[in-house]
Amino acid sequence: xxxxxxxxxxxxxxxxxxxxxxxxxxxxxxxxxxxxxxxxxxxxxxxxxxxxxxxxxxxxxxxxxxxxxxxxxxxxxxxxxxxxxxxxxxxxxxxxxxxxxxxxxxxxxxxxxxxxxxxxxxxxxxxxxxxxxxxxxxxxxxxxxxxxxxxxxxxxxxxxxxxxxxxxxxxxxxxxxxxxxxxxxxxxxxxxxxxxxxxxxxxxxxxxxxxxxxxxxxxxxxxxxxxxxxxxxxxxxxxxxxxxxxxxxxxxxxxxxxxxxxxxxxxxxxxxxxxxxxxxxxxxxxxxxxxxxxxxxx
Numbered sequence: 649x650x651x652x653x654x655x656x657x658x659x660x661x662x663x664x665x666x667x668x669x670x671x672x673x674x675x676x677x678x679x680x681x682x683x684x685x686x687x688x689x690x691x692x693x694x695x696x697x698x699x700x701x702x703x704x705x706x707x708x709x710x711x712x713x714x715x716x717x718x719x720x721x722x723x724x725x726x727x728x729x730x731x732x733x734x735x736x737x738x739x740x741x742x743x744x745x746x747x748x749x750x751x752x753x754x755x756x757x758x759x760x761x762x763x764x765x766x767x768x769x770x771x772x773x774x775x776x777x778x779x780x781x782x783x784x785x786x787x788x789x790x791x792x793x794x795x796x797x798x799x800x801x802x803x804x805x806x807x808x809x810x811x812x813x814x815x816x817x818x819x820x821x822x823x824x825x826x827x828x829x830x831x832x833x834x835x836x837x838x839x840x841x842x843x844x845x846x847x848x849x850x851x852x853x854x855x856x857x858x859x860x861x862x863x864x865x866x867x868x869x870x871x872x873x874x875x876x877x878x879x880x881x882x883x884x885x886x887x888x889x890x891x892x893x894x895x896x897x898x899x900x901x902x903x904x905x906x907x908x909x910x911x912x913x914x915x916x917x918x919x920x921x922x923x924x925x926x927x928x929x930x931x932x933x934x935x936x937x938x939x940x941x942x943x944x945x946x
Contacts, residue, residue: 650678650758651699653692653717654685655709655733663709663733666750670708673751678758681706689716696720703727706757708750710734711781715918718767718778721937728939729757735795735851736919738781742846742861744942757940764935765861768845770917772928779917780861780937782849783930785907786822786840787871787879789916791815791850812883819876823910828868828902839871839879839896841907843930849919854889856899864934865901872896905930 652674656664667685674681686692696705697720705721706729707713713734721728731753732740740746743765745753770777777783784792795811826834826841834841842849844856844867856867873896874882885891892899907913912924 650681650704650706651695652681652683652706652754652758653695653708653713654683655692655707655713656685656687658709658713658734660735666708666733670750670754673754677755681758692717693720696724696726699724699726701725704729704758706731706754708733708754711736711739711918712920714739714780715778715920718780718937722767722778727762728937729760730939731757736781736849738846738848738850738852739861739918741848741852742781743939745940748942756942760940760942762938762940763862765937765939765941766845766864766866767933767936768843768866768930769933770843770915770922770928770930772915772925773923775922777915777917777922778933779845781846781918782842782844782855782916784840784842784849784916784919785913785928786824786838786842787815787819788840788842788850789914789921790818792916792919793914793921795850795919809883816876816880819874819879821873822913824913825908826868826870827906828900829904833868833898833900834870834872837873839874841868841870841905843868843902843905845932853886855886855891857889857892858899858901862935864932865903866905866930866932868898868900868902868905870898870900903932 704727708731768779791811821837824838847859859867908927915922
């Protein structure tokens, strides 16, 4: 029996409207599936832990839904099927399912072939944080935190643009030392030092165009010193994937990134706030999860 988990809080609560249509669709097309809509991540984790090891779990939600349940999915060697119903959906983009209607995505999630995809792991302050799409550190993490407080009617990229403009008013940089695979690549004022496993983050911003979730590596995106006007001018360049021509922005493949800071830096995994840290280590976990994908190679 397939377990289908709908996050009713995804996309500001709009995902809850899918419960009735999905239940009706499953009765007709996949009567053996079990549909649950847990109100809290702990309930969803318990359902996954009680499922057969190695079984397929279909998640209906966004990047935050995947992020919260990654440890349970990995521990249970589960296969992931994803129906995009969140505000960001960058993991779904990387898997090639973000453009599908919910019924097409659900059919694929239940019966599609899986492939091995990489995950990222961030270790800081005695914690171990898994992420599927991105580990943001600095300005973009602060934007992600602000996006969670955006008006409920704002969805997708408009939510992140609203948050970005708000965060520019309180713009700050951090003095960081960044090491990639044992080599120091940056020291000094830094707007952000993030790591991507997917080509996009922030609801489709093409931050690391060459990143793939199945290439056995991560892509570090480091932005140096920026003022408010410079950061504001960078936004349209980022949306057009032209930011990497800027002298203060570098995108570099790596398997490990270590960052040290003089002051606490905000962190966010897959857009979800993760607290602050003065030092952290990120590494790739090649092929750590099997997921249904519609992209080439699926």
